[in-house]
Amino acid sequence: LAKTTQPISMDSYEGQEVNITCSHNNIATNDYITWYQQFPSQGPRFIIQGYKTKVTNEVASLFIPADRKSSTLSLPRVSLSDTAVYYCLVGDRYTGGFKTIFGAGTRLFVKA
Amino acid sequence: DSGVTQTPKHLITATGQRVTLRCSPRSGDLSVYWYQQSLDQGLQFLIQYYNGEERAKGNILERFSAQQFPDLHSELNLSSLELGDSALYFCASSVASSVTGDTEAFFGQGTRLTVV
Numbered sequence: 545l546a547k548t549t550q551p552i553s554m555d556s557y558e559g560q561e562v563n564i565t566c567s568h569n570n571i572a573t574n575d576y577i578t579w580y581q582q583f584p585s586q587g588p589r590f591i592i593q594g595y596k597t598k599v600t601n602e603v604a605s606l607f608i609p610a611d612r613k614s615s616t617l618s619l620p621r622v623s624l625s626d627t628a629v630y631y632c633l634v635g636d637r638y639t640g641g642f643k644t645i646f647g648a649g650t651r652l653f654v655k656a
Numbered sequence: 657d658s659g660v661t662q663t664p665k666h667l668i669t670a671t672g673q674r675v676t677l678r679c680s681p682r683s684g685d686l687s688v689y690w691y692q693q694s695l696d697q698g699l700q701f702l703i704q705y706y707n708g709e710e711r712a713k714g715n716i717l718e719r720f721s722a723q724q725f726p727d728l729h730s731e732l733n734l735s736s737l738e739l740g741d742s743a744l745y746f747c748a749s750s751v752a753s754s755v756t757g758d759t760e761a762f763f764g765q766g767t768r769l770t771v772v
Contacts, residue, residue: 578760587658587746587763588699631699645714646691646699 548632553651562619564650566632569613575635577608577615582629582649591630592617619652627654659683660764662747668770674735677767681728681749687711688730689748689761690722699746705730737771744768 550566568577576595580588592599594606594615605618619626629649659682669675681688690702701714705724716722719737724730734741748761 585744585766585768587660587748587766589658589763590760593760645701648698 548634548647550630550632550647550650552648553653555653555655556622557655558623559621562622562626562652562654564617564619564630564632564652565614566617567614568632568634571612571634577606577612578633578635579604579606579617580631580633580646582631588631588646622652622654624654624656627652658762658764660747660749660762662745662764662767664767665765666768666770668772669737671737671739671771673737673771674733675737675769677732677734677745677747677769679730679732679747679749679764681730681747682762685749685751685762686728687750687761688724688728689750690716690730690732691746691748692743693746693766694740694743697743702732734769739771742769742771 547570548566548568550564556562576593578593579591581591582588592601592604592606594608596608596612599606607616617630629651631646631649633646661680663678667675679688686707687704689704691699692702693699702716703714703722704712708724719735722730722732744766746763746766748763750761
């Protein structure tokens with residue numbers, strides 16, 4: 545069972561780039577790395593997913609080094625509305641299916 | 657809008673009672689997942705169904721049960737409710753039950769259960 549570790553909380557200011565790193569030392573060969581965002585009292589929302597190297601979409605970038613034991617979510621020029629909890633997940637291979645295990649997440653607080 | 661519909665949005669009930677939470681997945685999604693999130697806590701995986709069959713089980717209490725029907729909607733049944741069962745219950749759906757972990761899940765807005 546792949547386990548993830550990420551900082552409990554981070555503070556930033558509007559307009560700054562925020563990098564949240566997640567470690568997943570036991571990642572399996574076929575596992576993907578996925579990040580979700582959750583606002584209070586709302587369901588998590590998919591941000592980005594990757595397997596190796598770098599993935600970029602309209603909201604974030606995901607950097608994955610060659611050993612894949614960690615990954616970094618990069619949020620460019622954050623705004624107040626990016627204040628949320630960010631979860632790093634690693635695809636869990638499980639006989640007969642897979643389950644998405646959420647850790648404690650990183651609580652990002654963006655200040656004006 | 658994620659396309660996942662959960663009803664009811666809010667539910668208040670007394671201890672010892674039984675409730676049923678309902679989830680309609682996105683069109684075409686075969687997998688349904690249930691999660692519990694207590695106040696200021698992370699998401700606890702409860703159970704997953706794939707095309708009508710139980711596929712994975714997490715920290716689900718024996719007082720709780722779930723099923724997925726032929727039309728792919730799912731229900732989570734909570735019985736003998738206790739104060740500690742008060743939480744947000746989320747349902748998520750995805751296209752497949754992937755063994756490679758590369759499937760995005762879409763979450764509903766949740767059902768807020770309050771046990772008094």
